[in-house]
Amino acid sequence: MTTIQSSIRCKQCQKILKEEEEPCLKCGGHLRMFYTEITENITLKDNIEYKKYSQGIKRFLLHVKRGWFNSGDKKNHPEGVILHQEVNRENNFYKKKVEDYLTGEITKDLEEPLNKHLPKSK
Numbered sequence: 001m002t003t004i005q006s007s008i009r010c011k012q013c014q015k016i017l018k019e020e021e022e023p024c025l026k027c028g029g030h031l032r033m034f035y036t037e038i039t040e041n042i043t044l045k046d047n048i049e050y051k052k053y054s055q056g057i058k059r060f061l062l063h064v065k066r067g068w069f070n071s072g073d074k075k076n077h078p079e080g081v082i083l084h085q086e087v088n089r090e091n092n093f094y095k096k097k098v099e100d101y102l103t104g105e106i107t108k109d110l111e112e113p114l115n116k117h118l119p120k121s122k
């Protein structure tokens with residue numbers, strides 16, 4: 001979900017103006033500035049994913065996924081999820097936190113030693 005809000009402000013006094021308010025009702029100025037505000041939702045739909053490798057070791061040492069991801073579970077997460085996942089072989093640590101993008105409901109919040117964690121898939 002993307003929300004973009006546009007607003008017009010007086011260049012002199014920063015008052016938020018309506019389209020038809022010219023000159024500015026507060027200071028009489030004629031110069032206007034146009035703002036476009038993009039809500040946080042857009043930022044959240046970004047994600048990062050990276051893996052850390054060490055020379056001579058074929059498997060990754062660290063795999064991190066953070067941010068917005070599409071969900072395979074379209075019924076429960078039609079707009080995707082906010083994911084924070086970390087598979088850390090260096091520190092024997094596994095974390096997975098899943099938050100529904102629309103409702104913010106946390107459907108999974110797990111932290112455990114990696115050797116106790118057995119992924120169901122892959």
Ligand SMILES: [Zn+2]
Binds near residue numbers: 012024026028029
């Ligand atoms: Zn003004």
